[in-house]
Amino acid sequence: MDSTTTPPPLTSTSSTSAEPLVRVRDVHRLFPNVYAVKGINFDIHRGQVVGFIGANGAGKTTTMRMMATLDVPTRGQISIANEDVVQRPAQVRRLVGWMPDNYGTYANMTVFEYLDFFARAYGLKGKDRAQRVQEVMDFADLTPLADRMMNALSKGMGQRLCFGRMLLPDPEFLILDEPAAGLDPKARMEFKNLVRLLSQRGKTLFISSHILSELGEMCDTMLFIDGGKIVYHGDANELRKGSAANGTRMAIDIVVADRPEAISEWASMNPGWTVVETRRDGARLAFEADDPQSIAAALRKMIGDGLSVIDFHREERRLEDAFVDMIKDKSKA
Amino acid sequence: MTAAFPSTLVRESDFSDRLNPFLVKELRQGLRSRVFVFGLTGLQTALAFVTMARIIAEDVPTTRSLDVFYWLLIGTLLHLILPLRDLFKGDTDRRKENWELLIVTLQSGDGVLWGKWMSMISQMLICWLSILPYELLRYYIVEHEIMIELLGLTVLLVNGMVASLWGLLVSSLPAAGRYITALLMIPGVFLGNGFAFVGVATVIDRIGEPERLVSVGMIYLIVAGISFGLTAGRYDYDMQQPRGVAHLYLSDQDRQLMNAESQASRHA
Numbered sequence: 001m002d003s004t005t006t007p008p009p010l011t012s013t014s015s016t017s018a019e020p021l022v023r024v025r026d027v028h029r030l031f032p033n034v035y036a037v038k039g040i041n042f043d044i045h046r047g048q049v050v051g052f053i054g055a056n057g058a059g060k061t062t063t064m065r066m067m068a069t070l071d072v073p074t075r076g077q078i079s080i081a082n083e084d085v086v087q088r089p090a091q092v093r094r095l096v097g098w099m100p101d102n103y104g105t106y107a108n109m110t111v112f113e114y115l116d117f118f119a120r121a122y123g124l125k126g127k128d129r130a131q132r133v134q135e136v137m138d139f140a141d142l143t144p145l146a147d148r149m150m151n152a153l154s155k156g157m158g159q160r161l162c163f164g165r166m167l168l169p170d171p172e173f174l175i176l177d178e179p180a181a182g183l184d185p186k187a188r189m190e191f192k193n194l195v196r197l198l199s200q201r202g203k204t205l206f207i208s209s210h211i212l213s214e215l216g217e218m219c220d221t222m223l224f225i226d227g228g229k230i231v232y233h234g235d236a237n238e239l240r241k242g243s244a245a246n247g248t249r250m251a252i253d254i255v256v257a258d259r260p261e262a263i264s265e266w267a268s269m270n271p272g273w274t275v276v277e278t279r280r281d282g283a284r285l286a287f288e289a290d291d292p293q294s295i296a297a298a299l300r301k302m303i304g305d306g307l308s309v310i311d312f313h314r315e316e317r318r319l320e321d322a323f324v325d326m327i328k329d330k331s332k333a
Numbered sequence: 334m335t336a337a338f339p340s341t342l343v344r345e346s347d348f349s350d351r352l353n354p355f356l357v358k359e360l361r362q363g364l365r366s367r368v369f370v371f372g373l374t375g376l377q378t379a380l381a382f383v384t385m386a387r388i389i390a391e392d393v394p395t396t397r398s399l400d401v402f403y404w405l406l407i408g409t410l411l412h413l414i415l416p417l418r419d420l421f422k423g424d425t426d427r428r429k430e431n432w433e434l435l436i437v438t439l440q441s442g443d444g445v446l447w448g449k450w451m452s453m454i455s456q457m458l459i460c461w462l463s464i465l466p467y468e469l470l471r472y473y474i475v476e477h478e479i480m481i482e483l484l485g486l487t488v489l490l491v492n493g494m495v496a497s498l499w500g501l502l503v504s505s506l507p508a509a510g511r512y513i514t515a516l517l518m519i520p521g522v523f524l525g526n527g528f529a530f531v532g533v534a535t536v537i538d539r540i541g542e543p544e545r546l547v548s549v550g551m552i553y554l555i556v557a558g559i560s561f562g563l564t565a566g567r568y569d570y571d572m573q574q575p576r577g578v579a580h581l582y583l584s585d586q587d588r589q590l591m592n593a594e595s596q597a598s599r600h601a
Binding site for chain 2: 108
């Protein structure tokens with residue numbers, strides 16, 4: 001980074017463009033005895049928040065490290081803003097912010113000193129450095145912790161600090177490896193807010209996790225990796241719909257005012273319905289269609305047939321279930 | 334946000350901007366570290382005690398023992414405790430998780446080393462300066478040769494500076510290599526120190542021949558230069574990541590495996 005130039009404000013990223021910001025083409029990573037990444041391909045466009053999901057050992061961290069210029073693909077090409085991560089790592093490092101899953105702490109150092117040190121290391125000087133550190137501390141809600149020693153921080157505070165450090169050079173593309181791992185619910189909520197704010201400011205984020213529901217709320221695109229291969233690339237709703245279309249049935253909770261056994265009887269007489277579970281006040285049924293018209297028609301028929309329905313609740317299909325179904329489908333294929 | 338921000342943040346320019354970022358960081362950490370704080374205060378307490386005892390003592394064996402103890406205290410702090418502090422536990426910056434964060438800042442390896450070394454020298458210099466009042470006491474009250482003692486102190490400081498470079502080099506090694514080298518290094522530092530004292534004593538004996546002093550100085554410069562070169566080489570090597578070249582030397586079996594996976598991926 002040119003240390004003499006004024007750093008752009010944290011809200012700097014320009015708007016969308018048709019050309020992808022990140023291109024990953026036929027990337028393999030072969031370690032001795034471990035074939036971690038097996039020919040993956042994907043693009044990430046400017047302004048996208050992409051969730052990168054996979055089980056432990058699926059190849060998430062290896063892929064992210066290659067994108068962050070900290071590892072070399074055995075074969076294939078990764079480019080960020082048309083800069084190749086292997087050929088021009090210095091140029092890529094100016095564009096990328098990297099937040100590892102495990103960051104080290106420094107002894108005898110306060111939160112402010114840690115950020116100040118990295119701001120100096122990134123080449124920021126004088127007033128510019130002061131402004132940037134303050135901006136980052138405000139943004140990541142670290143100002144009240146400015147004088148606290150690093151080794152006295154909780155996990156959530158530490159993650160916020162690491163997040164703040166990543167933002168110091170105001171990178172265009174942010175890579176976050178398991179940022180919410182080990183955080184309590186409050187810290188997770190705070191983290192989601194930070195991601196939302198960055199997304200509103202036009203940053204491109206690539207976030208890994210093995211907790212799908214968490215990423216489903218934050219990300220507009222999901223990328224699933226399993227055994228080193230990309231098994232899904234699309235948005236969360238499409239994944240839910242896609243698995244329903246593949247024969248997975250939608251679950252509907254129904255509560256009735258009287259005679260709960262009547263629901264089971266009704267389901268057995270109507271094609272497309274299956275009883276999943278009977279309950280004290282109703283039942284949980286599976287329905288083969290998931291389009292609103294079919295569901296509305298089924299509800300009208302239920303009422304028309306004399307069932308005293310007082311609650312009809314379509315269960316949102318969990319991403320975890322959709323993911324498991326998709327993996328099963330892939331392995332069958 | 335809530336709390337008032339430190340006033341240092343609104344300065345237009347800062348003297349510390351002219352310094353290496355690592356020097357600023359290491360000084361902040363180092364001056365607050367237990368090793369430095371306890372080392373300095375412990376040295377002051379011990380030197381005060383030894384100097385008082387030296388003033389009171391009259392018989393030759395006691396005064397000689399106290400003199401040896403005086404130099405041993407200073408030598409231990411300047412040669413072992415301060416320069417070799419990270420020898421066994423390793424340098425925190427060199428842990429993978431911290432080092433990778435430094436790599437992405439585009440700092441150079443020798444820049445990192447220079448900042449860390451200057452910080453160690455600064456801390457040793459503070460300790461060295463804190464010894465000078467005792468030297469004055471020894472000169473005025475015990476009537477020691479102040480020039481010879483100052484020369485001895487300088488030798489200790491310069492030896493400590495070189496030892497700290499070796500300390501930085503060894504603390505950057507993996508744990509196993511670090512322990513073995515560290516155990517070999519401690520007697521090596523004492524041995525080097527002994528040679529240095531003999532060399533300086535020879536010069537002192539012939540103090541009228543300044544070219545001898547220049548020769549000793551040159552030897553120090555060469556040793557320091559080689560030490561810095563070796564250590565900087567190590568730091569620069571580790572900064573050049575990723576260094577993987579395995580992709581250039583793939584076996585046919587690996588190539589076939591990857592071709593098959595690439596085809597499968599294209600199909601999918």
